[in-house]
Amino acid sequence: MIKKYGDIISSTVFLVCTVIYYSATFKLNTENISGNALVPRLISCVMGICCLYILVTSCVKLCKEKKLHVNTAVSETKGSPANKLKVILTIIFISVYAVIFPIFGFVISTPIYLTTQIYLLSPKDKRKILRPIILALIFTGFIYVIFTYVFFLLLPTGSFWYGRG
Amino acid sequence: MGGVDRFMESILEIIPGILSFSILGWILLGVVLGIIFGGTPGISTSMGIAFMLPLTFTLPLIPSIALILGLYVGGTSGGLITAILINIPGTTAAIATCWDGHPMAQRGEAGKALGIGIFYSFCGGIISFLLLITLSPIIARFALKFGAVEYFSISLFSLALISTLSGKSLAKGVAAAMFGMAFTTVGAAPLDGNMRFTFGSHALEAGFKMLPVLVGTYAVSEVLKVAERNAPLPPATKYKMRGFGVSMKEFREQFINMMRSALIGTGIGLLPGLGANISNILSYTVAKQQSRYPEKFGTGIIDGIVASETANNAVTGGALIPLLTVGIPGDAITAMLLSAIMVQGITPGPLMFKNHIDIVYAVFIAIFIANALMIIVEYFGLSLFLKILLIPNYILLPIVLVMCTIGAYATNNRVFDVWSIIVFAIIGYGMQKFKYPISPFVLGYILGNLVETNLRRAFMVTRGSFVAFLERPIAAVFFIITIVFVGLMVRSRGKNKNMASED
Known part of the structure; x- marks a missing residue:
């Protein structure tokens, strides 16, 4: 489960957190560039891009595997x-x-x-x-x-x- | 010459203060505990330091530095004992030691392998100590010219380095670093002091303290991992020690290997985010490539142990250089040392060389003594350590958990800090489960405040112009290195991916 869908699950969770975090920056000082919203917004942007990249690449990889009928779950060592x-x-x-x-x-x-x-x-x-x-x-x-x-x-x-x- | 004379005079002035029995006692305690933590499979040196960190907050500055440095040096070397005797490295710093150490032990040369490991750990530590005391004052003098723009560019460089080098996925490394940084934005903002992301909670106004973050992600999450894969340790190979097992001929033959490994170790230590876990494998690989008999590596030859053990202990001196000179920690352990120093109201950096030179010298002397005590304690106490190291994890780990919990609570008397430990332990455990590297997360948390303060200050100075950042030569160099480095990493990862998909 984690091996197959881990990246999709984790990047989605991170993406949701990033959206909430970014929305919360609207309450901060955004009047000038050096205000206290600058860094939280930069963090959200970079994190959002990374999470989207992980999500898209893992979805593409999963689709490719499904087309080729490769079952990665078989090789997964399940924890007791x-x-x-x-x-x-x-x-x-x-x-x-x-x-x-x-x-x-x-x-x-x-x-x-x-x-x-x-x-x-x-x-x-x-x-x-x-x-x-x-x-x-x-x-x-x-x-x-x-x-x-x-x-x-x-x-x-x-x-x-x-x-x- | 004047500089050297002044340095020696200052060192001689401070030696009596450092060489008091109580300080030596703290270093000794640190070394002993370090060997135990570093040597016990499943318990890392970082976990050991995280475990002792709350206690160091109650000590004066010099004893707390002495204790942590003792733990650092002892912990880095301690991993070799179980690596050689049971083929399980006590820490990741001793992975490559297994490759030749255990075959030697199986051949009946366990005593020689242990002796060589201990001796070259000491050599690695001392060579990196010499580089530390030589390079630090020069770098600190140079760093005095740094302003907000330069500090921002260096912090960015450190973050880029650790995000791209830790773990297999670049995107995951960067996301982990940003996630860590996000936690520093909770509470009062730097410069203006306005509250952010507190959601009406008074406990969040003070933000997340460094101790719960470090203890949670490094110590408690490790306990959760061990709870999941708790396996009994195999029996240890019998050994007999006779000296360090290195003849003069062997020492001469291994001299180049030792020097090369020490330089690799110190260099790796200098770079943020990389540590002894990388240096021992890299040094082993280089030693094998350069050897006249590479086919013998892995069969039980001393060259492999020399390369691994010299390099992992050489990291200790290297990692202290960026911490002391620019105030940026090189790895998790120096991050905890930074925390121990900052809690006493002192910020490491170039100004420390001007205003608190006694602390800098105390670090120098303490690391030297820690190395000297390590070789003595590890050699003579080996049989005792082996008995302690084989105590099952299911007994040791709950005790570590209690110490971490109580330590975090007792430091500020806040139950919130205990809950923070649990939250960060779950975050750390979850990130490792989903293959997100932990080091960028922690370094992101540690550097977050530095990055934000200097970026905002720099924008105030340049009136919001980023182009003005590039007009500062030092900052421009670091920006260019960062961009080139990240570009190269993206390219090499892309190539590796293509090769893997073609296969």
């Missing part, structure tokens, strides 16, 4: 669905971590995140729940000490605990 799921879950885990750590603080949220993430990435034959928990606790303690006592950075203690006592 389990690994793709790992990528999506990793993004979800980081996002959840970004949401919970300012609320529950570093000390609570980090071991939870590390345990789930290590468990997720571990190969199936090495998936034992105790190992990620122990590793998560050790590394949370280590990172806490490094940040607090070596780099003197304040780690979030969590807004949830304030006003509860």
